[in-house]
Amino acid sequence: MAWVQIRLNSTNEKAETISDYLEEIGSVSVTFMDSQDTPIFEPLPGETRLWGNTDVIALFDAETDMQQIVRLLRQEGHLDENTAYKIEQIEDKDWEREWMDNFHPMQFGKRLWICPSWREVPDPNAVNVMLDPGLAFGTGTHPTTALCLEWLDGLDLAGKTVIDFGCGSGILAIAALKLGAKEAIGIDIDPQAILASRNNAEQNGVADRLKLYLSEDKPANMKAEVVVANILAGPLKELYPVISELVKEKGNLGLSGILATQAESVCEAYQAKFDLDAVVEREEWCRITGKLK
Numbered sequence: 104m105a106w107v108q109i110r111l112n113s114t115n116e117k118a119e120t121i122s123d124y125l126e127e128i129g130s131v132s133v134t135f136m137d138s139q140d141t142p143i144f145e146p147l148p149g150e151t152r153l154w155g156n157t158d159v160i161a162l163f164d165a166e167t168d169m170q171q172i173v174r175l176l177r178q179e180g181h182l183d184e185n186t187a188y189k190i191e192q193i194e195d196k197d198w199e200r201e202w203m204d205n206f207h208p209m210q211f212g213k214r215l216w217i218c219p220s221w222r223e224v225p226d227p228n229a230v231n232v233m234l235d236p237g238l239a240f241g242t243g244t245h246p247t248t249a250l251c252l253e254w255l256d257g258l259d260l261a262g263k264t265v266i267d268f269g270c271g272s273g274i275l276a277i278a279a280l281k282l283g284a285k286e287a288i289g290i291d292i293d294p295q296a297i298l299a300s301r302n303n304a305e306q307n308g309v310a311d312r313l314k315l316y317l318s319e320d321k322p323a324n325m326k327a328e329v330v331v332a333n334i335l336a337g338p339l340k341e342l343y344p345v346i347s348e349l350v351k352e353k354g355n356l357g358l359s360g361i362l363a364t365q366a367e368s369v370c371e372a373y374q375a376k377f378d379l380d381a382v383v384e385r386e387e388w389c390r391i392t393g394k395l396k
């Protein structure tokens with residue numbers, strides 16, 4: 104079967120609404136790509152998106168009158184004269200394969216690789232985390248996840264407990280376990296994240312060393328030598344009393360999900376209790392790390 108595709112440039116705030124509307128008017132599949140043409144796998148219901156510009160790509164049956172689709176998008180205010188869009192005829196393809204072809208093994212730091220489960224690992228002697236992008240955030244394609252993975256790779260985790268606050272797919276907790284941590288604890292507000300983390304941990308053979316909690320069920324007085332939290336700057340500041348209490352004496356803290364422009368305000372919130380390292384930036388994002396004083 105042949106298809107026709109419309110690709111339009113949008114913003115993180117509008118992408119979801121446009122996607123809903125495209126499905127309403129007959130699109131059989133809507134996907135998002137970021138500015139690097141990397142598929143965005145991680146949307147969570149109601150979550151603020153962490154990326155900047157988003158391209159919305161909608162697939163329609165080849166018989167669809169695409170000029171009518173453009174008219175409807177304009178009528179609804181989803182397309183104006185400043186919005187770039189492109190319509191393309193697409194030959195029959197294995198869509199799933201095409202999507203899978205876009206997700207490649209990625210290296211973080213010296214030892215760590217994140218590999219889609221359907222690909223061969225590039226280095227069997229490396230620390231390989233096998234991951235299938237699911238509904239929960241965290242494949243390593245986002246700069247904030249990458250910054251946290253690189254930080255974990257650089258730590259000596261042997262025998263340590265690691266808390267992954269806002270675990271999403273569980274990628275950071277699982278990477279920590281594979282990098283030598285004794286145990287990891289994943290916490291998230293989203294039940295989907297708990298499920299995804301459990302599945303991914305099982306796939307990586309570390310489920311017996313990963314405890315998972317919904318935020319509301321998190322035990323009191325939990326502490327770890329290493330705490331990593333890749334959520335947004337706002338919640339990181341609000342959660343300062345909670346997150347800082349999770350870190351054991353002289354323990355390490357890694358924070359991301361922070362725009363570079365927000366680094367100063369997050370540092371201000373944490374510097375009373377932590378000796379902070381230099382902020383590391385990647386694209387418009389950054390990572391803040393430090394040690395409990």
Ligand SMILES: C[S@@+](CC[C@H](N)C(=O)[O-])C[C@H]1O[C@@H](n2cnc3c(N)ncnc32)[C@H](O)[C@@H]1O
Pocket residue numbers: 147150153239240241242243247248251267268269270271272273274275290291292293296318333334338360
């Ligand atoms: C940006 S994702 C990070 C996922 C993964 N740790 C990574 O680095 O790719 C943020 C995650 O934090 C969770 N989250 C957001 N606010 C939270 C909160 N207040 N408490 C716990 N989890 C939260 C979201 O549900 C989401 O799964």
